[in-house]
Amino acid sequence: MLTIENLTKQYGKFLALDHLNLHIDKGEIYGFVGPNGAGKTTTMRIVCGLLKATSGSVTVDGIDAIKQPDDIKRKVGYVPDFFGVYDNLKVMEYMEFYGSMYGMERQEIDDISEGLLELVNLSDKKDAFVDTLSRGMKQRLCVARALIHNPDLLVLDEPNSGLDPRARFEMKEVLKNLRSMGKTILISSHILPELSELCTSVGIMEHGRLVTSGKVDDIIDASQGNQPIHMKVVYAETEEPLNQYVATILKEQPFVEKVSFTDDEVLIHFRGDDLEAARLLNKLFDHHIMVSHYYREKENLESLFLEITGGEENA
Amino acid sequence: MRKRLHMNPIWKKELVVGSRSMKMSWAIMGINAFLTIIVLIVLSITNMSAATSGYRYATLIWLFPILGCIECGLISLIVPVITSGSISGERERQTLDVMLTTPVTTFSIAVGKLGSAMSVVMMYMIASIPVMAIAFVLGGMSWWALLGLFGMLLYLGIYVGSVGVFCSSVVKKSVVSTILTIAIGIGIIIVTTVILYVVIATQSAMCDAKGVAYAGPGAAAFIMMLNPYSPIVDFMMRVMMGTGIDRLMEEMGTKSSIILAISRWWIPCSIVINMIISFIFLKLAARNISVTRNRK
Numbered sequence: 106m107l108t109i110e111n112l113t114k115q116y117g118k119f120l121a122l123d124h125l126n127l128h129i130d131k132g133e134i135y136g137f138v139g140p141n142g143a144g145k146t147t148t149m150r151i152v153c154g155l156l157k158a159t160s161g162s163v164t165v166d167g168i169d170a171i172k173q174p175d176d177i178k179r180k181v182g183y184v185p186d187f188f189g190v191y192d193n194l195k196v197m198e199y200m201e202f203y204g205s206m207y208g209m210e211r212q213e214i215d216d217i218s219e220g221l222l223e224l225v226n227l228s229d230k231k232d233a234f235v236d237t238l239s240r241g242m243k244q245r246l247c248v249a250r251a252l253i254h255n256p257d258l259l260v261l262d263e264p265n266s267g268l269d270p271r272a273r274f275e276m277k278e279v280l281k282n283l284r285s286m287g288k289t290i291l292i293s294s295h296i297l298p299e300l301s302e303l304c305t306s307v308g309i310m311e312h313g314r315l316v317t318s319g320k321v322d323d324i325i326d327a328s329q330g331n332q333p334i335h336m337k338v339v340y341a342e343t344e345e346p347l348n349q350y351v352a353t354i355l356k357e358q359p360f361v362e363k364v365s366f367t368d369d370e371v372l373i374h375f376r377g378d379d380l381e382a383a384r385l386l387n388k389l390f391d392h393h394i395m396v397s398h399y400y401r402e403k404e405n406l407e408s409l410f411l412e413i414t415g416g417e418e419n420a
Numbered sequence: 421m422r423k424r425l426h427m428n429p430i431w432k433k434e435l436v437v438g439s440r441s442m443k444m445s446w447a448i449m450g451i452n453a454f455l456t457i458i459v460l461i462v463l464s465i466t467n468m469s470a471a472t473s474g475y476r477y478a479t480l481i482w483l484f485p486i487l488g489c490i491e492c493g494l495i496s497l498i499v500p501v502i503t504s505g506s507i508s509g510e511r512e513r514q515t516l517d518v519m520l521t522t523p524v525t526t527f528s529i530a531v532g533k534l535g536s537a538m539s540v541v542m543m544y545m546i547a548s549i550p551v552m553a554i555a556f557v558l559g560g561m562s563w564w565a566l567l568g569l570f571g572m573l574l575y576l577g578i579y580v581g582s583v584g585v586f587c588s589s590v591v592k593k594s595v596v597s598t599i600l601t602i603a604i605g606i607g608i609i610i611v612t613t614v615i616l617y618v619v620i621a622t623q624s625a626m627c628d629a630k631g632v633a634y635a636g637p638g639a640a641a642f643i644m645m646l647n648p649y650s651p652i653v654d655f656m657m658r659v660m661m662g663t664g665i666d667r668l669m670e671e672m673g674t675k676s677s678i679i680l681a682i683s684r685w686w687i688p689c690s691i692v693i694n695m696i697i698s699f700i701f702l703k704l705a706a707r708n709i710s711v712t713r714n715r716k
């Protein structure tokens with residue numbers, strides 16, 4: 106469906122995309138994650154024909170996005186990260202405006218819009234002015250708009266950014282509907298747990314390169330056993346400051362890579378499996394360290410993402 | 421296969437949006453009030469002179485060039501304002517990107533923006549018909565003159581509008597774009613005039629040196645065809661005096677029958693040239709639209 110080969114984009118001297126390779130099959134929902142400035146938006150804009158690549162190729166359904174930008178525009182629907190709407194324009198007119206840009210007849214646009222507005226749960230807003238809609242509604246309207254010409258590939262750039270939990274939930278419902286309709290979607294986000302629930306595959310991007318890419322489950326499986334342990338120590342028999350003592354003891358233990366302290370928790374980066382984790386807890390008892398809670402983080406994309414990208418980023 | 425003619429979607433949308441904003445109604449009212457005041461002033465001057473030298477309807481004929489010039493002036497000021505945000509506004513409110521992901525060409529975006537500005541010009545013109553008609557009936561003008569004037573106004577609107585859309589594709593701020601549009605217009609007028617002046621000055625200096633009589637600028641006068649107002653001047657001259665720029669050139673001493681023949685066709689020639697220039701401005705605007713700017 107979408108194939109990106111050796112895609113490189115340079116802004117002046119700055120290398121935003123560095124020989125990026127990516128393949129998405131039909132019907133897949135591909136999640137694109139990465140810290141700010143990783144190059145997600147740049148990739149998406151090239152796929153939509155908005156930006157010229159420095160080198161490399163992008164094909165959608167066999168059509169070259171760089172050589173045939175006009176054909177690609179009929180194949181791709183794009184929801185940008187930031188977008189605006191017009192004043193004094195009603196929801197239905199908004200749809201008609203964009204439909205007519207694809208040369209569609211008014212009747213056809215109206216019929217399709219009915220269905221799309223229903224899909225994004227805006228049927229009751231047909232006659233509202235677009236600039237009066239809430240942020241979440243605008244975002245959903247933009248998704249409906251991007252689908253007006255029935256594109257093969259839908260490109261969503263952070264459709265959840267700036268939305269409150271309720272609006273996020275609604276957006277997720279829309280995306281789930283699209284998934285069940287068999288749409289191929291390329292979606293970028295910072296909100297990783299939502300992506301892992303929604304996506305069939307993900308790619309983690311950093312500095313213009315894909316660090317990891319594949320099926321969600323495969324990626325999680327491959328990195329099993331790396332999750333940190335959270336622990337709370339209430340008392341230890343020692344003259345030393347508590348944290349210092351605990352850190353010294355922990356660092357002597359196998360599989361412990363790093364120990365850090367938050368307000369009231371100890372975070373242990375641990376490479377062992379669950380049995381080793383249990384052994385570690387026993388050792389702590391042996392040292393008369395009294396632990397009130399002790400649990401291992403469940404592996405998810407979020408922690409994986411933080412691990413891969415060095416943990417500097419707050420999602 | 422039947423292919424229906426589609427109206428430019430951008431033009432159509434702007435019409436819908438424009439008709440909802442109150443700005444236009446206010447502007448139309450303002451312009452009509454202004455034109456009415458002018459008519460009243462001319463009428464009262466005629467009335468006052470009637471007390472001393474008898475009522476002369478003929479002075480009312482001056483309503484035509486006065487109102488015509490005022491309308492040209494208004495278009496030269498209003499159109500730059502209307503078009504100033506046409507492209508930069510889309511960029512600013514971040515609607516341009518989405519527009520560019522559709523198959524609509526950047527040229528038809530530019531044309532749509534120009535078209536919507538022209539619809540506004542047309543509204544103004546239609547709204548001013550009553551005032552103009554009264555003035556024309558009083559002044560004893562033919563309806564053809566009125567029609568001709570409207571044609572001239574449309575042409576001028578297209579010219580100024582194309583420059584305006586171009587400026588909006590270059591400049592971010594609407595105010596700057598408005599000023600730039602007007603400046604380009606004034607610049608073209610000044611540059612063409614200065615060139616013609618220099619040509620005339622050197623030619624006549626050469627004639628003086630040789631001791632022959634100066635016979636006018638000849639073909640060099642055609643540089644004034646680049647002045648977008650020159651066909652309007654020619655048109656006004658023809659309506660008011662029955663003769664145009666060609667007569668002026670003849671009086672200056674131009675002998676060449678080809679040059680005189682061309683200058684007799686000043687209006688179509690100049691309009692065609694200036695419409696080509698408009699087209700070029702629109703093409704340049706289209707090229708600028710497709711350049712996605714640095715964001716953030």
Ligand SMILES: Nc1ncnc2c1ncn2[C@@H]1O[C@H](COP(=O)(O)OP(=O)(O)OP(=O)(O)O)[C@@H](O)[C@H]1O
Binds near residue numbers: 116119121139713
């Ligand atoms: N027009 C531009 N000119 C120069 N540099 C740019 C331009 N657009 C983007 N960049 C740079 O390219 C890099 C990648 O940007 P991009 O917007 O693709 O990142 P992103 O992954 O979408 O980030 P975010 O999470 O912030 O949306 C960034 O370092 C950015 O500063």
Ligand SMILES: [Mg+2]
Binds near residue numbers: 145186
């Ligand atoms: Mg981005």
